[in-house]
Amino acid sequence: MSKLTLTEQSPGHFTVEGSLTFASIDKQTLQSFKFLKGMDAICIDLAKVKTTDSAGLALMIEWIRLSRMGRVNLSFKNIPSQLLALAKLSGFDETEYFANHTH
Template identity: 80%
Template sequence: MPKLTVTEQAPGHYTVEGNLTFASIDKQSLKSFNFLKGMDSICIDLANVGTTDSAGLALMIEWIKQARSNRVKLSFKNVPAQLLALAKLSGFDETEYFANRTP
């Protein structure tokens, strides 16, 4: 199982690597929300995400909640097809957070 990592590529631009699954998301992952503070806008690139499940969508929703509470404009790009399918089930694919979902 690849370790879940969030890496800053440039100010406000982050990449996520690893799997977004129940097995890879732990309490440490949930504590890593510090990157959502101190910026006006943040884009999270999910191009390097492997396997996803509903825990990955739950993590994204938590990122959205944290961004809102910190008044940060958040968007995702290169959302994996698996994750986008889950987002469509709940209507999240139609929100502004997925505006930059394609490369």
């Protein structure tokens, strides 16, 4: 299992590194949602995600939900193909968060 880390590279730009899986997402990850507060726009780069499963998609959906509640413009870049496939299965590939990443 690869630990999940969320690092702010510059104001509003974050990198996720490690695994987005049931085994790596825990209470500490959920507490990391504080990064969504107090900003107008946030971009999350997923290029360093090694593995993912449906928990990773659930985490992304929770970030989307919280960003909408806080009126934060949230975007993702470098979404792994595993997450794109899961998003397609659940219909989330039709949302603006995934639409720019699918073919």
